[in-house]
Structures are given as structure tokens and as C-alpha cells.
Amino acid sequence: xxxxxxxxxxxxxxxxxxxxxxxxxxxxxxxxxxxxxxxxxxxxxxxxxxxxxxxxxxxxxxxxxxxxxxxxxxxxxxxxxxxxxxxxxxxxxxxxxxxxxxxxxxxxxxxxxxxxxxxxxxxxxxxxxxxxxxxxxxxxxxxxxxxxxxxxxxxxxxxxxxxxxxxxxxxxxx
Ligand SMILES: NC(=O)c1ccc[n+]([C@@H]2O[C@H](COP(=O)([O-])OP(=O)(O)OC[C@H]3O[C@@H](n4cnc5c(N)ncnc54)[C@H](OP(=O)(O)O)[C@@H]3O)[C@@H](O)[C@H]2O)c1
Numbered sequence: 623x624x625x626x627x628x629x630x631x632x633x634x635x636x637x638x639x640x641x642x643x644x645x646x647x648x649x650x651x652x653x654x655x656x657x658x659x660x661x662x663x664x665x666x667x668x669x670x671x672x673x674x675x676x677x678x679x680x681x682x683x684x685x686x687x688x689x690x691x692x693x694x695x696x697x698x699x700x701x702x703x704x705x706x707x708x709x710x711x712x713x714x715x716x717x718x719x720x721x722x723x724x725x726x727x728x729x730x731x732x733x734x735x736x737x738x739x740x741x742x743x744x745x746x747x748x749x750x751x752x753x754x755x756x757x758x759x760x761x762x763x764x765x766x767x768x769x770x771x772x773x774x775x776x777x778x779x780x781x782x783x784x785x786x787x788x789x790x791x792x793x794x795x796x
Pocket of ligand 1 (some may be wrong): 634635636637638639640641658659660661662664679680681682707708709710730757758759
């Protein structure tokens with residue numbers, strides 16, 4: 623049976639919430655972890671407390687994502703897994719017509735998941751058993767909530783599970 627010990631994991635959205643908790647839990651399980659986010663202060667706080675390494679980048683910036691993922695893999699000596707956790711919900715319903723909000727949600731919730739997975743693929747494929755874990759949101763499928771772009775969060779995650787992950791095994795939704 624595989625254990626988490628010594629596995630090298632990149633966690634996006636590692637600077638707060640579920641991502642920060644995941645960073646801490648993985649460190650407690652013996653993983654080497656890189657935590658990705660924009661806020662250098664919050665990343666430093668999480669990393670100093672857990673022993674993870676910071677990977678500061680804006681997930682909407684494709685070249686910056688490539689640089690951050692490559693640097694994290696070099697620092698960890700490879701990547702066994704990526705946790706695509708970063709996401710945001712701007713509560714902008716289609717009726718509100720705030721297209722900049724929708725663009726930001728699709729960019730971070732969907733495209734960034736593909737960017738990070740793509741950037742990590744050479745390392746995941748070189749790993750013994752590379753894993754991609756995509757954190758989604760069942761709320762995206764509830765039309766009554768009008769979470770138009772969030773629905774794509776879940777849909778995009780599924781597409782990536784099927785098309786990009788080297789060995790997709792399971793999908794988790796909160
Ligand atoms: N909390 C819930 O009840 C809940 C329920 C269902 C699903 N989820 C899903 O779980 C995930 C985490 O949720 P959470 O509540 O823990 O969120 P959160 O506390 O708001 O944290 C979001 C994380 O995403 C990062 N992030 C956002 N935009 C980014 C960008 N452009 N570039 C880099 N990093 C970015 C943030 O880092 P910086 O601010 O440092 O950039 C932060 O670390 C999300 O995908 C969410 O959809 C959450």
C-alpha cells in the first residue's frame with residue numbers, strides 16, 4: 623500500500639482555507655509540500671508554521687504559473703502530486719452582468735487548473751504514480767444558485783480529469 627510519506631506535492635490556493643489546511647495535513651503525513659498562492663505574507667505564515675515551501679504566483683498569469691511550478695518541482699526534487707484547490711466565487715449572477723467577474727472565475731477556477739496540471743505533467747509522468755486532485759464544488763450544478771461560472775469549475779475539473787491527468791483515479795467534490 624502506498625503511503626504519503628516523502629511524496630512531493632504542490633497545492634494551489636495553499637495560502638488560505640482548505641488549501642492551507644491541506645498543506646498542513648500533508649506535511650503532518652510526511653509529504654514535501656509547495657504551497658502556491660498570490661499573497662506572499664499568508665504563504666509565509668502557512669509555510670513557516672508547516673515547513674512547506676512557498677510558490678508565489680498569480681494563476682491567471684500563464685508564464686508565471688509555468689515558472690512557479692517548475693521552480694517548485696526543482697526545489698522538491700520532482701512532483702508526485704498536484705492538488706488543484708485554488709478557486710474563487712465572486713457571487714456575480716448572470717443577471718448582474720459583471721463579465722469581468724465571470725472572466726476571473728473561469729480563468730482561476732477552470733483555466734488555471736489546466737495551466738497548473740499542464741506545467742506539472744512532465745514531473746507527474748516521471749513520478750512512480752503521479753496524482754492530480756481537483757477540488758470542485760457541487761454548488762456549481764445547482765441552477766437555483768445561479769453560479770454560472772462556478773458550474774464550469776466542476777465541468778472544467780471533470781474535463782481535466784479525463785484529458786490531462788496522467789492517472790486520474792477519483793474526483794472529490796465539496
Ligand atoms: N469553503 C467552502 O465552503 C467550499 C465549498 C465547496 C468548494 N470549495 C472549493 O474549495 C476551494 C478552496 O476554497 P476555500 O474556501 O478554501 O477558498 P479561500 O479560503 O478563499 O482560498 C482561495 C485560495 O485560492 C487562491 N487564489 C485565488 N485566486 C488566485 C489566483 N489568481 N492566483 C493564485 N491563487 C489564487 C488564494 O490565494 P491568494 O489569495 O494568496 O492568491 C487562496 O489561497 C475552492 O476551489 C472552492 O471553490 C470551497
